[in-house]
Every structure is written in C-alpha cells, then in structure tokens.
Amino acid sequence: MGSINMHEMPKNVENDYVVILHGIFRTSKHMRSLARHMELQGYEVLNLDYPSTKKPLEELKDHVWQDISSKAQENKPMHFIGYSMGGLLVRAILSHYRPQKMGRVVMLATPNKGSEIADFLKNNWLYKKLYGPAGQQLGTDQTQISSLFKQIDYECGVIAGSRSIDPISSLLIKGKDDGKVSIENTYIEGMQDHITLSAPHTFFPQNKNVQQQTAYFLREGSFKK
Numbered sequence: 001m002g003s004i005n006m007h008e009m010p011k012n013v014e015n016d017y018v019v020i021l022h023g024i025f026r027t028s029k030h031m032r033s034l035a036r037h038m039e040l041q042g043y044e045v046l047n048l049d050y051p052s053t054k055k056p057l058e059e060l061k062d063h064v065w066q067d068i069s070s071k072a073q074e075n076k077p078m079h080f081i082g083y084s085m086g087g088l089l090v091r092a093i094l095s096h097y098r099p100q101k102m103g104r105v106v107m108l109a110t111p112n113k114g115s116e117i118a119d120f121l122k123n124n125w126l127y128k129k130l131y132g133p134a135g136q137q138l139g140t141d142q143t144q145i146s147s148l149f150k151q152i153d154y155e156c157g158v159i160a161g162s163r164s165i166d167p168i169s170s171l172l173i174k175g176k177d178d179g180k181v182s183i184e185n186t187y188i189e190g191m192q193d194h195i196t197l198s199a200p201h202t203f204f205p206q207n208k209n210v211q212q213q214t215a216y217f218l219r220e221g222s223f224k225k
Contacts, residue, residue, distance in 0.1 A: 023084030
C-alpha cells in the first residue's frame, strides 16, 4: 500500500457534512482526533453522542437521525463515518432515512457479520449490565436485527484492523483480527472497497493511516492502495 500525500487531496469539499458515530460504551471524545482530521480536510463535522448502552439499535437509529436533522441543513452533501457499532448504526439509519444529498460512507472496524467476542460475553452478567440491549445485538447470530438493514445502495468503504493488543480475545477469533472483530466479519455485500490496516480495535479512530484512508475514500470513492 502506498503512502498518502495529503497535498494530493482536493481541498474544496464544499463544506460537506461528515457525521461521525462512535462505538458502544464510547462517546464523541473517542472520535475527536478523527473529527479534527476531517475538519482540516474542509468538512463540517457532526461528531455526535448517543446513548449506546441504553437503547437497542432499533431505537438508536431514530434517536440519532433526529439529532442529525436538528443540526444539519438539507441542501448540503452528507457523508457518514461509523466506528465499530457506529457502523452498524449508520447502516440502520440509512436503511430507514436518507439525507437529501447522500454522500459516501466509511465503516471502521465494524462487525458487519457480528463480533465473536460479543458471542463469548453475551451471557455474562457484567457485560449485559454495562453494554445494555445493543450489546446483545453485536454477536454473529444477526437474525434478530436482520430486518434493520437493507441492501447497501450507497458508496461504502470498510476499513478492518489486523493488529491486536488483546491476545486473550484474539484466541477466541478465527483468522486475523483487531482484538474484537475478525477481518472476515467486517466484509459486507455491496461495499465499494475494503482495506486492512495494522491497527488495534480500541485505538482505531486515532490511527493516522485510518484517518487518512477515511478522508481519501470520502473524496475518491476508493482507498489508496
């Protein structure tokens, strides 16, 4: 993979919106570095908080869309970046709502086919208490949430991680992984492009390569190979 020369990137993005959604048990603070990077590219960033551990995905999609609608103008293009469960939430939102000017979507370490770690922990009382109803929807058996998602009909890029800082969790995952999700389980039918970077799940949004590749996809519709 070649390195990205930031000077190659066009600066005029017409102040497009970028909606950024954090993962479960996180807040917008975890996404600040990525949000700042996108602001420097010329985007108007909506780095949103949402009650990730309080509601199931069915309710979260409505909650977040209402928040977006109250803050965004309809006449500007809107892109989405979803980290981990935030990527699933983006999928759910765009299956039921759509901005007037739809942009591109980047999913970061999103368990599109479910997380093997969520399978292992789903019956643990502490996990259930801390991660709430949405935590029960992150496993590889996705029959309960299949009705939430429609076929992807927008330009979507997926970035997976191949470096783990959690060797115990990685023992539970088949194939290469980022400590929480296997690379294989980040793939989704209909995506425009997929790339794997050496980054652990926990610090994915802060990784400079992840940030640069995300910005590149939003502009070009593909990753820099």
